[in-house]
Amino acid sequence: xxxxxxxxxxxxxxxxxQWEEEKPPAAGALANAASSLVVLAVGIAAAALSTAMGLxxxxxxxxxxxxxxxxxxxxxxxxxxxxxxxxxxxxxxxxRMSAAPLTGLVTLAAMVSLMPLIGFELPALVxxxxxxxxxxxxxxxSTLVVSAAVVISFYAIFVLALNTSVPHLF
Amino acid sequence: MDFLNPxxxxxxxxxxxxNLLYCLIGVVIGMLIGVLPGLGPAATIAILLPLTxxxxxxxxxxxxxxxxxxxxxxxxITSVLLRLPGExxxxxxxxxxxxxxKQGRAGTALGLASIGSFIGGTASIIGLTFLAxxxxxxxxxxxxxxxxxxxxxxxxxxxxxxxGSKAKALIAAALGLLLxxxxxxxxxGESRFTFGSLQLADGIDFVPIAMGIFGLGEILYNLExxxxxxxxxxxxxxxxxxxxxxxxxSGAIGRGSVLGFFLGILPGGGATIxxxxxxxxxxxxxKQPERFxxxxxxxxxxxxxxxxxxxxxxxxxxxxxxxxxxxxxxxMFGALLIQGVTPGPQLVEQNPELFWGVVNSMYIGNILxxxxxxxxxxxxxxxxxxxxxxxxxxxxxITLLGAYTINNSMFDVTLxxxxxxxxxxxxxxxxxxxxxVLAFVLGELLESSMRxxxxxxxxxxxxxxxxxxxxxxxxxxVLVAVLPAIRGAIAKRKNTVTASAATPDIxxxx
Numbered sequence: 001x002x003x004x005x006x007x008x009x010x011x012x013x014x015x016x017x018q019w020e021e022e023k024p025p026a027a028g029a030l031a032n033a034a035s036s037l038v039v040l041a042v043g044i045a046a047a048a049l050s051t052a053m054g055l056x057x058x059x060x061x062x063x064x065x066x067x068x069x070x071x072x073x074x075x076x077x078x079x080x081x082x083x084x085x086x087x088x089x090x091x092x093x094x095x096r097m098s099a100a101p102l103t104g105l106v107t108l109a110a111m112v113s114l115m116p117l118i119g120f121e122l123p124a125l126v127x128x129x130x131x132x133x134x135x136x137x138x139x140x141x142s143t144l145v146v147s148a149a150v151v152i153s154f155y156a157i158f159v160l161a162l163n164t165s166v167p168h169l170f
Numbered sequence: 171m172d173f174l175n176p177x178x179x180x181x182x183x184x185x186x187x188x189n190l191l192y193c194l195i196g197v198v199i200g201m202l203i204g205v206l207p208g209l210g211p212a213a214t215i216a217i218l219l220p221l222t223x224x225x226x227x228x229x230x231x232x233x234x235x236x237x238x239x240x241x242x243x244x245x246x247i248t249s250v251l252l253r254l255p256g257e258x259x260x261x262x263x264x265x266x267x268x269x270x271x272k273q274g275r276a277g278t279a280l281g282l283a284s285i286g287s288f289i290g291g292t293a294s295i296i297g298l299t300f301l302a303x304x305x306x307x308x309x310x311x312x313x314x315x316x317x318x319x320x321x322x323x324x325x326x327x328x329x330x331x332x333x334g335s336k337a338k339a340l341i342a343a344a345l346g347l348l349l350x351x352x353x354x355x356x357x358x359g360e361s362r363f364t365f366g367s368l369q370l371a372d373g374i375d376f377v378p379i380a381m382g383i384f385g386l387g388e389i390l391y392n393l394e395x396x397x398x399x400x401x402x403x404x405x406x407x408x409x410x411x412x413x414x415x416x417x418x419x420s421g422a423i424g425r426g427s428v429l430g431f432f433l434g435i436l437p438g439g440g441a442t443i444x445x446x447x448x449x450x451x452x453x454x455x456x457k458q459p460e461r462f463x464x465x466x467x468x469x470x471x472x473x474x475x476x477x478x479x480x481x482x483x484x485x486x487x488x489x490x491x492x493x494x495x496x497x498x499x500x501x502m503f504g505a506l507l508i509q510g511v512t513p514g515p516q517l518v519e520q521n522p523e524l525f526w527g528v529v530n531s532m533y534i535g536n537i538l539x540x541x542x543x544x545x546x547x548x549x550x551x552x553x554x555x556x557x558x559x560x561x562x563x564x565x566x567x568i569t570l571l572g573a574y575t576i577n578n579s580m581f582d583v584t585l586x587x588x589x590x591x592x593x594x595x596x597x598x599x600x601x602x603x604x605x606x607v608l609a610f611v612l613g614e615l616l617e618s619s620m621r622x623x624x625x626x627x628x629x630x631x632x633x634x635x636x637x638x639x640x641x642x643x644x645x646x647x648v649l650v651a652v653l654p655a656i657r658g659a660i661a662k663r664k665n666t667v668t669a670s671a672a673t674p675d676i677x678x679x680x
Contacts (some may be wrong), residue, residue, distance in 0.1 A: 015253075015264070024394070027599075035599040039341050046348055046363075053362060059629025063355040063362055066617045067348060074344040081337045090334050090600030101390040101594055104566070108386075108587050111570065116580055120571065128563045135393055136559020146560055154567060164575045 119169030180526025196236020204244020266469030350613025387593020430479030497604035
């Protein structure tokens with residue numbers, strides 16, 4: 001980022017342009033096509049399942065009619081998007097920064113699978129440490145102090161004060 | 171004075187200590203998340219939905235509403251002091267607000283914004299008080315065909331007015347409708363899309379979807395976002411605007427109130443659009459438009475007034491028709507359903523304490539916010555020192571543990587994580603999550619009204635056009651659906667490919 005002295009004199013238009021530049025890079029045609037294909041696949045699968053449930057007629061509809069209608073709309077929109085939306089620039093590229101949400105996701109999934117076994121405290125502590133130290137770049141000292149404080153206060157709120165049945169170890 | 175009786179009783183509801191307390195909690199949380207860039211009001215409301223299970227419906231909605239309009243006040247502070255809009259609806263405030271701060275008039279800008287917000291909000295509540303019962307009584311005659319048309323129009327408008335690609339927003343809406351069909355078919359009792367899972371037999375709850383797609387999806391997405399470096403804010407002094415400033419801004423505040431009120435009612439409208447429209451209008455009206463962008467007080471007062479007025483008036487379609495006008499209102503709708511209250515035209519009659527309690531709580535909330543944003547503004551500026559790296563795991567943990575407490579089930583927590591992934595990927599690929607949640611909420615209403623109507627019409631879809639109101643609504647539906655395509659075709663024929671004019675793409679933070 002350039003020094004603040006320059007930034008301060010930007011007109012609204014320049015500021016907007018600068019925000020535009022700071023946005024994550026747009027994904028290419030491949031990503032657009034892939035997302036349209038996923039939409040198509042979901043639409044077709046739903047249409048097939050709905051047909052299997054039975055469609056009936058408008059005055060005597062079977063359970064599948066309404067989901068079938070939506071699936072058809074979805075397939076149509078997916079096709080439209082596949083062709084007309086090829087050059088859209090509203091999808092974002094996955095960059096090296098995308099490793100952060102992926103790591104976050106892994107810790108969340110680990111927490112969900114460990115919670116019923118060993119309670120929420122230890123997984124939550126590990127999650128806090130990973131998010132603060134590795135994803136957020138906090139110092140080790142503040143990471144450990146804050147993580148411990150967070151887990152203790154969650155214990156105090158959810159277990160001691162609200163008396164919920166959240167699985168806990170201690 | 172019969173009309174005013176329930177209104178006055180509503181004040182009695184608000185003044186109950188519990189409700190006052192929750193109103194205060196709501197506006198404080200709203201103010202906080204407004205100040206902190208990152209989570210928007212919709213995400214916050216989604217994450218806090220489990221909190222509302224154990225309280226009265228009116229108390230719950232008072233708090234959630236407080237979060238919503240509180241965020242409009244809070245977003246201003248970072249816009250003016252740091253040039254970082256805390257909320258999408260405060261983006262235009264940056265242009266003149268930050269310039270005013272540079273000229274040493276930060277206090278004036280904040281003061282004008284708060285006073286404008288207060289006036290806009292209050293004017294909008296008064297409008298709501300008179301307009302809502304009229305709309306509700308008009309809608310009392312609505313039958314299934316009218317509701318079918320209204321729900322379809324509502325979903326379409328929200329999808330087409332959204333900032334990104336229209337087709338993608340509509341795809342998101344279709345996915346929402348599809349998700350709403352999971353579970354037992356209400357007419358035949360057969361299971362749909364449950365894949366033999368017992369946990370899906372009763373359908374997917376609204377709360378895990380909202381918490382996942384809005385809450386966790388947003389948290390994951392923010393992990394990736396480069397945070398703009400924030401400079402420590404200078405000390406804010408003299409928040410009371412001078413009489414001259416007030417006089418200069420009074421016109422903008424008046425126009426902003428009216429504009430915001432009407433834009434808020436429209437489906438798909440809301441605070442963000444209102445603030446941008448107001449800025450554009452003030453700039454166009456000004457005798458010296460070149461002052462804008464260089465610290466014009468109207469450029470702060472107008473948009474800030476309009477976004478607050480719109481935030482308030484967007485409750486009208488929800489509370490009178492049962493049709494949420496935007497994503498945040500869809501969350502309110504869900505919160506009411508959880509409480510066993512179905513919003514709709516009968517709400518004013520059958521549940522006056524709830525209706526007027528919520529409406530009148532906004533007066534109190536606005537007064538609280540005025541106090542917090544004028545004399546106490548220094549405290550909220552200090553909040554900015556809390557780092558995103560610390561906030562992110564805390565909000566993620568609140569989401570997971572909160573999701574567990576709804577039904578004491580790990581299945582709900584798993585659903586939240588799954589929908590968190592869906593929400594993150596949707597944002598990555600340019601699909602807005604708002605229409606999905608809105609369509610999910612309206613899905614059951616839409617399906618049942620459509621099937622009931624078709625039963626009445628003997629299976630003839632043309633029956634919808636035999637009734638004046640549903641016919642009109644459907645006509646508007648077709649117009650809204652077809653118009654962009656026609657316009658696009660004309661533009662293509664003219665072949666005016668003006669290298670994508672520099673329109674700032676303002677993404678709605680949810």
